[in-house]
Amino acid sequence: MVTEPARLVVTLQTATHRFHRDLPPSRVWAYDGSLPGPTIEVTRGVVQCVPGRSGGQPDPAAAALSGFSVVHLHGGMTRADSDGWAENMAAPHQPSLDTYPNDQRATMLWYHDHVMGVTRFSVYAGLAGLWIVRDERERELELPLGPPYELPLLLTDRNFDTNEHGSLTGDLLHKTDPKVMECFGPFTTVNGTVWPYLDVEPTTYRFRVLNGSNARTYRLVLTRDGEPDHERITQIGTEGGLLPAPVSVPAQGLVLASAERADLLVDFSDLAPGTELTLWNTATAPFDGTFVDPATAGRADLDGLLPYPEVLKIRVTEGGRSRGRVPRVLATDFRRTGRDELTGAVVRAIALVEQEAEVEGAPALLTMRELAADPAAGEPSITLVEPHGDAEERVTHWRTVATRFEDTTTFFLTLHRSEIWRLINLTEDTHPIHVHLDAFQVLDRRGATVEIADGGITATGTSATVRIGRDLDDGIPHGLDHNERGLKDTVRVNPKEVVDIVVRFQVFCGRYMYHCHILEHEDHDMMRPFVVMPAELMPARGLTGSHDRPNPGTHVGRPHLGGRWLRRSRRGGHGAAPGVERGRGTDRGADRSPATRGAARLDHRMGAVLRDPHPRRSRRVRAQAAHGDAGPPGRLPTAGRGDRR
Ligand SMILES: [Cu+2]
Numbered sequence: 001m002v003t004e005p006a007r008l009v010v011t012l013q014t015a016t017h018r019f020h021r022d023l024p025p026s027r028v029w030a031y032d033g034s035l036p037g038p039t040i041e042v043t044r045g046v047v048q049c050v051p052g053r054s055g056g057q058p059d060p061a062a063a064a065l066s067g068f069s070v071v072h073l074h075g076g077m078t079r080a081d082s083d084g085w086a087e088n089m090a091a092p093h094q095p096s097l098d099t100y101p102n103d104q105r106a107t108m109l110w111y112h113d114h115v116m117g118v119t120r121f122s123v124y125a126g127l128a129g130l131w132i133v134r135d136e137r138e139r140e141l142e143l144p145l146g147p148p149y150e151l152p153l154l155l156t157d158r159n160f161d162t163n164e165h166g167s168l169t170g171d172l173l174h175k176t177d178p179k180v181m182e183c184f185g186p187f188t189t190v191n192g193t194v195w196p197y198l199d200v201e202p203t204t205y206r207f208r209v210l211n212g213s214n215a216r217t218y219r220l221v222l223t224r225d226g227e228p229d230h231e232r233i234t235q236i237g238t239e240g241g242l243l244p245a246p247v248s249v250p251a252q253g254l255v256l257a258s259a260e261r262a263d264l265l266v267d268f269s270d271l272a273p274g275t276e277l278t279l280w281n282t283a284t285a286p287f288d289g290t291f292v293d294p295a296t297a298g299r300a301d302l303d304g305l306l307p308y309p310e311v312l313k314i315r316v317t318e319g320g321r322s323r324g325r326v327p328r329v330l331a332t333d334f335r336r337t338g339r340d341e342l343t344g345a346v347v348r349a350i351a352l353v354e355q356e357a358e359v360e361g362a363p364a365l366l367t368m369r370e371l372a373a374d375p376a377a378g379e380p381s382i383t384l385v386e387p388h389g390d391a392e393e394r395v396t397h398w399r400t401v402a403t404r405f406e407d408t409t410t411f412f413l414t415l416h417r418s419e420i421w422r423l424i425n426l427t428e429d430t431h432p433i434h435v436h437l438d439a440f441q442v443l444d445r446r447g448a449t450v451e452i453a454d455g456g457i458t459a460t461g462t463s464a465t466v467r468i469g470r471d472l473d474d475g476i477p478h479g480l481d482h483n484e485r486g487l488k489d490t491v492r493v494n495p496k497e498v499v500d501i502v503v504r505f506q507v508f509c510g511r512y513m514y515h516c517h518i519l520e521h522e523d524h525d526m527m528r529p530f531v532v533m534p535a536e537l538m539p540a541r542g543l544t545g546s547h548d549r550p551n552p553g554t555h556v557g558r559p560h561l562g563g564r565w566l567r568r569s570r571r572g573g574h575g576a577a578p579g580v581e582r583g584r585g586t587d588r589g590a591d592r593s594p595a596t597r598g599a600a601r602l603d604h605r606m607g608a609v610l611r612d613p614h615p616r617r618s619r620r621v622r623a624q625a626a627h628g629d630a631g632p633p634g635r636l637p638t639a640g641r642g643d644r645r
Helices: 119-124 136-140 585-591 615-625
Strands: 010-017 026-031 040-043 048-053 071-074 095-100 107-113 128-134 150-158 160-162 168-172 187-190 197-200 204-211 218-224 233-238 241-248 254-256 261-267 276-281 310-316 346-355 365-373 382-388 392-402 412-414 419-425 431-435 440-457 462-468 490-493 497-503 510-516 527-533
Touching: 026 168, 071 095, 107 119, 107 204, 107 261, 128 150, 128 204, 187 310, 204 254, 254 261, 346 382, 346 392, 346 440, 346 462, 365 527, 419 431, 419 440, 419 490, 431 497, 440 490, 490 497
Parallel strands: 010 048, 040 128, 150 204, 197 310, 346 419, 382 462, 412 527
Antiparallel strands: 010 026, 048 095, 071 107, 107 128, 150 187, 160 168, 204 261, 218 254, 218 276, 233 241, 233 261, 276 310, 346 365, 365 392, 382 392, 419 497, 431 490, 431 510, 440 462, 440 497, 510 527
16 A cells, blocks of 8 residues: 555566466566556555566567556556657656556546557556556445455456367467457456455455456346245446445446456345356447346357356355445536536547458448538438437537547647537447547447448548438447446447447646547547646647537548458457367468567566665565455455366
8 A cells, every 4th residue: 555655666477377277377578577467555645656677688489578568557647748758658668657646536547558559468468457446435435444344356358279179378469350349258357367266254254346358248147946045145336436325236237347446345244155256248249238137147148259257256264254334425526517508518429430441351440530510511410310309309510520539630629618429320239439638528428320321431532321310220238327326437339339438638738639449449449638738728739629520621531441450250269278269260270370478588687787775665566466366455365266166
C-alpha cells in the first residue's frame, strides 16, 4: 500500500510462468516478470511516479514483440504526457517515467501496454497488472480491504501452441490467421492460472473482477448443484468506483467485455464446508449481446468458440462463519445526470462500421467513423430516426468526417463541459468502447433497426438509416442493466444499438484517445484521438466548443485499402489445442507465423541498471505480487484442476 508520494520502479521482463500444473512453463513478457504484474495499491491523492524500462533484444521467434512499449493506466485520471499515448513508446533499453496523481474515486484500475499497432500481442504476452485506489468513503463502509477477503480476479483467455505430437507446448499462441481478426483463446485463466480452485471460508468475500482478455466477452454464471446461484452475489461497484446502491446480478449473468470490471460481495456464510460452486462463462464468441438463459451454464459450444466454459471452481472450507454487512448506501458523490439536464450539450456521433471488401475474396475492414451534422445535398450520410414525443419523429443526418486514427482530429472538447457521445453500431458484433481520462455515465442504450444502403459503406462515406425502435424483437436486451448506471470507463455497444454516454473532463487538458477495447480492433484503427481544451483557449484554435473542426473544409478519410487492414471472418477457428481445432487444417501454416508466438526475450539485467531511490517502498509492492504464483494479494487460486485434495 502506497500512502505517501512514492517512486516505484517497474521493469518489463521476460519470465517463465506456468498457466497450469500440467502445462509446460510458458515464456511471458510481464511487468517485473510477474503475471499478472505487481498489484499496486494506492491511497487516493498520493502521487506516484513509475519509472519503467522497456526493451531488450527481440526474440527472433516472437518478432511481433519488438520490445517497444508504452504503459497506460486504464481508468486513471492521468496527465496526457503520462497517459500512454500509443505512439509515445519507449524503444528497447529506453527508460520512461510516468506520474500518476491517483486523485480519483476508489476503484480498481489496471495498467497494460498500449503500444501502437501491436497492443494485442504485448498484453497477450503478459503486460498487464492491477492498480487499486483506496479512499475514505470506501473505508467508512467497512468493506473487505485486502487479503484474505478481498480478491482480484483477472480473467483472460489464452491459447497454447502444440508440438508435432499434438501436445501443448505451453507457448502462448495468438493466431493471425488471415481469416480471423480477434483472438479467442479456448482456455480461461484467472490471475494467470487455467481453471483454478479457490478455497473460501463461510463468510463474505469481495471479488474485484476484471476482464483482461483481448477480445472475449464473459457472461459469468455462478452455479451450485447445477443451478444458477446468484442470490449470494451483490455488485457494489464498476469501473468508475462504487455504485450509489448495491445491485443484484443481471438475470442472464454478469456480462463483462474486455476491460469491464465488477466489484462484487459474495456471501458464502450459509454454506457447509465441502460445498462446491462453479463460475462459468456462457458467452459465445464473437459476442453479440444476445440473451442467454443462465441455465445453459456449463454447456460447451464449439461453433461459438466456447469449448471449455469453466472459469473457476470455489470450495467452501472450515473457518469462522460470519456474514458481512452489505451497506444500503454506497457512493454519496455520484448522481445520474438526466437527459433533461443536457439540453444544449454538444452531441457527437460515432459509427462503428464494418466495410465489406470491394474485391471478392479481399478482407473486410473495420472502422470507427466520426460524424458531423448537416451533410451537403447528395453526400453519403447516416440518417438517424428517433421517436420524439408520442407520435413524432426526429430525423438527423450525419456525414462521415474521419475514419482512420491518423485522420484529422475532429473532437475538441471544452474542459468541465458535458457532452453527449452517441455510439451507433452498424456491425454485427458487440464493441466495448473505452474513453481515456475521466469515467463517463451511460445515458441510455436504445435498440434500432439498421439498413445499410447497397454500396453504402466506402472508405470515406457511410450511407445508412438507423431507426430507433420501441419494441424490437431481436433477442438482444437493449437497455441498461442496473450495474451500468454508475460511472464507467468502458461500455458495450451491441449490434443494432445506439448508446449515448455523457462525457465530461474535469481536471486535465490535452490529447487523449478513445477506442474499441477489443485489442485486435484497437490495433487496426478502431481508435481515435480527442483533445480537451480550457474554454479560454478555444477561440485561439478557431473553435467554439461545439463540434466544429479546425478546418471544416477538409474532408478527411482517404481510401486505405492496403495490407494494414486485418482480415476478418464472422466465425474463425481459435485452436491449436487438441479438441479445439476447427478443421481449417490448410490454414495452419499461416497460424504458426513465428511473429505471433511466445514472448520476446528481453534483457533481464535491466532491473539492475535502474536505481530506485526508495527501494523499500518498491519492495513492498513487489512483495504483494510475489505472494503467490499469480500476482495479486490474497488467497490465490494457484492449484490446477487436477489438484483435488
Ligand atoms: Cu471493436
